[in-house]
Amino acid sequence: MQLQKRKKDLNLIISESHLKEKLKERNLRLTKARKIILEEVKKARSHPSAYDICVKVRERFPNIGIATVYRNLKLFKELGLIFELEYTGEQGRFDSGSPDHSHFICERCGEVFDLEDPIDKTLEVTFEKRIGAKFTHHRVEFYGLCKVCRSTKRA
Numbered sequence: 472m473q474l475q476k477r478k479k480d481l482n483l484i485i486s487e488s489h490l491k492e493k494l495k496e497r498n499l500r501l502t503k504a505r506k507i508i509l510e511e512v513k514k515a516r517s518h519p520s521a522y523d524i525c526v527k528v529r530e531r532f533p534n535i536g537i538a539t540v541y542r543n544l545k546l547f548k549e550l551g552l553i554f555e556l557e558y559t560g561e562q563g564r565f566d567s568g569s570p571d572h573s574h575f576i577c578e579r580c581g582e583v584f585d586l587e588d589p590i591d592k593t594l595e596v597t598f599e600k601r602i603g604a605k606f607t608h609h610r611v612e613f614y615g616l617c618k619v620c621r622s623t624k625r626a
């Protein structure tokens with residue numbers, strides 16, 4: 472997993488001026504709360520849930536309401552600044568970049584890992600032709616046991 476590379480990419484994806492511009496589309500301002508919320512999603516490597524993000528944001532902005540955090544996560548999602556991985560029966564997990572990478576989800580501990588290898592675009596073309604659709608993106612998910620869980624026996 473090339474975490475170093477990914478971090479660099481993310482810094483390029485969202486700058487403060489880009490964020491301001493995006494918010495202007497909705498006639499919204501860049502508030503301190505919005506900046507902190509987005510920073511915490513960007514910083515996290517763990518694909519945090521909205522609740523996890525709220526806990527982190529409160530370390531820097533103690534009086535922020537959970538509804539504000541949720542509302543802004545939804546807004547950032549709509550603006551295409553972050554995306555949400557939705558797994559059945561679980562809280563959505565937020566990802567900071569674009570949906571251009573695959574994930575491995577450990578079925579025991581629930582960790583979500585990035586897999587940086589480029590997604591096979593030829594698959595998209597094949598499937599688009601078959602059903603006559605035009606895809607915006609696609610997501611690949613692998614499931615199993617992570618390295619740590621493989622080496623520890625279940626208690």
Ligand code: ZN
Pocket residue numbers: 577578579580581582616617618619620621
């Ligand atoms: Zn695990």
Ligand code: MN
Pocket residue numbers: 518566567572574584585
């Ligand atoms: Mn990811």
